[in-house]
Structures are given as C-alpha cells and as structure tokens.
Amino acid sequence: MEIIIQPTPEAATAIAARLVARLIRKKPAAVLGLATGGTMEPLYRELVAQKLDWSRLTTFNLDEYVGIAPEHSQSYHRFMREKLLQHVNVAAANVNIPDGLAQDVPAACENYERKISAAGGIDLQLLGIGTHGHIGFNEPTSSLASRTRIKTLTPQTRRDNARYFGGEEQVPHHVITLGIGTILESRHCLLLAFGKQKARAIAAAVEGPITAMCPASVLQLHPRVTVFLDEAAAAELKLTDYYRWVYAQKPDWQRI
Numbered sequence: 001m002e003i004i005i006q007p008t009p010e011a012a013t014a015i016a017a018r019l020v021a022r023l024i025r026k027k028p029a030a031v032l033g034l035a036t037g038g039t040m041e042p043l044y045r046e047l048v049a050q051k052l053d054w055s056r057l058t059t060f061n062l063d064e065y066v067g068i069a070p071e072h073s074q075s076y077h078r079f080m081r082e083k084l085l086q087h088v089n090v091a092a093a094n095v096n097i098p099d100g101l102a103q104d105v106p107a108a109c110e111n112y113e114r115k116i117s118a119a120g121g122i123d124l125q126l127l128g129i130g131t132h133g134h135i136g137f138n139e140p141t142s143s144l145a146s147r148t149r150i151k152t153l154t155p156q157t158r159r160d161n162a163r164y165f166g167g168e169e170q171v172p173h174h175v176i177t178l179g180i181g182t183i184l185e186s187r188h189c190l191l192l193a194f195g196k197q198k199a200r201a202i203a204a205a206v207e208g209p210i211t212a213m214c215p216a217s218v219l220q221l222h223p224r225v226t227v228f229l230d231e232a233a234a235a236e237l238k239l240t241d242y243y244r245w246v247y248a249q250k251p252d253w254q255r256i
C-alpha cells in the first residue's frame with residue numbers, strides 16, 4: 001500500500017486526479033470503477049476541468065440505494081450525472097450503475113458482475129471509506145470474498161448519510177454494492193479519505209489486522225493500492241514518518 005499524506009484535501013485530490021488522468025490518457029478505453037460521496041466531488045471537479053477524452057471509457061459505479069429511482073435527488077445515478085457524467089463526453093452505453101429499482105435484485109447483481117468481466121475487469125477503482133471502514137456499501141462483517149449483492153446498511157452509515165437525505169428516517173435500509181471480492185479484482189485501487197472523522201477507520205484499514213470488522217483492511221491483500229489522506233485523516237496512523245519519507249524518496253519514474 002502506498003500512503004500519500006498531504007496538508008489538505010485539495011492537495012491530495014490534485015495528485016489523485018493526476019493519477020486518474022494519466023490512466024485515461026495512456027489507456028483511452030480503460031474501465032473505471034467510480035464512487036460517490038462527498039470525498040469524490042472535488043476529484044470529479046478536477047477531472048472535468050482537465051477536459052479529458054472519455055469517449056472510449058467504460059465506467060462501473062460501486063453502489064446504489066435500493067428502492068430509489070434514478071431521478072431521485074439522492075440516487076447515485078443522479079449524483080454521478082450531476083457531478084461528473086453530464087460534464088464529460090462519456091458514451092451513455094458505457095456507463096454502468098447498479099439498478100436500485102431492479103425487480104430481480106440477485107439477477108441484476110449477477111448481470112453486473114458479468115458486465116464487468118465482459119469489459120475486461122476494472123482498471124482503476126475509486127474508493128471512499130465509511131467512518132467504520134466500509135468500502136462501497138460493504139458494511140462491517142461483509143464477506144471478504146463477496147460479489148455484487150444486496151446489503152443492509154448499518155445504523156452508523158444511515159446516520160452518516162442522513163445529512164444528504166435531510167434526516168435519518170429518509171435514508172433507505174438496503175443497497176446494491178460491488179462485493180469486496182469484486183473490488184479486490186480491480187487492477188489498482190485509489191482510496192481517498194479526508195477529515196478527522198475518517199482517522200480511526202484509516203488506521204484500522206492500513207495498520208490494523210485484516211478483518212471483516214473493517215472491510216477496507218482487506219485492501220492489505222491487494223497488490224496495488226494508493227491511499228490519499230489529509231493530515232486529519234492520517235492522525236491515528238503510527239508510521240506517518242515512514243509514509244512521508246517513502247513519498248519524498250520516490251524515484252522520478254514513479255512520480256505522479
């Protein structure tokens with residue numbers, strides 16, 4: 001795992017955006033795994049500003065609420081459209097987001113997995129992290145081998161997301177999320193976390209034991225993970241001096 005600690009979320013986001021942009025330029029038909037949430041918004045703004053060519057890219061989103069229509073103000077379909085997709089020249093046919101209104105959810109999840117495989121797998125997976133360590137909506141105790149499926153949100157996640165819905169009681173209970181096993185098959189994971197509310201989850205994910213109690217800790221098994229943090233999110237890590245030193249010593253050919 002590479003841990004990049006920057007003074008501010010803006011500085012960390014700028015480096016993450018450079019990494020994504022570099023892949024898009026190098027591999028115009030890449031497959032991107034996209035995420036939603038407040039952490040991703042500035043990243044998408046940066047990517048839009050770079051005026052990259054999205055015409056041959058394929059995208060797969062991590063998750064969606066069950067029972068919410070694409071037009072709903074808090075659907076992840078809507079989030080993606082407003083924050084990114086309507087501002088870039090991506091082909092609508094290449095955009096994939098789980099269907100929260102699917103009649104047969106298990107079949108829709110299997111189909112989603114098949115589409116990812118048919119597209120050649122995910123080249124780069126963007127990830128946020130929940131305050132209790134979820135990635136996607138893989139809540140604590142999720143199977144570390146899980147595939148795309150329906151999950152029930154924890155009360156913690158529903159509280160965390162209440163701010164978007166104008167109240168906890170409005171937050172759906174169920175979601176469709178890419179599985180942890182699916183995330184592990186992506187070729188490169190970028191995890192972004194900012195703010196002190198993420199510090200404990202980041203310490204558990206990066207330096208704690210691999211455990212389903214902190215699903216993000218499974219990323220320790222992934223061969224290529226880059227973690228972007230601000231100082232506040234890095235505050236509970238033990239080896240921060242080492243991570244900073246490693247980043248400062250990066251050979252030129254590895255620089256982002």
Ligand code: PGA
Binds near residue numbers: 036038129134
């Ligand atoms: P956030 O969500 O970016 O809104 O903090 C991250 C997550 O829950 O994965």
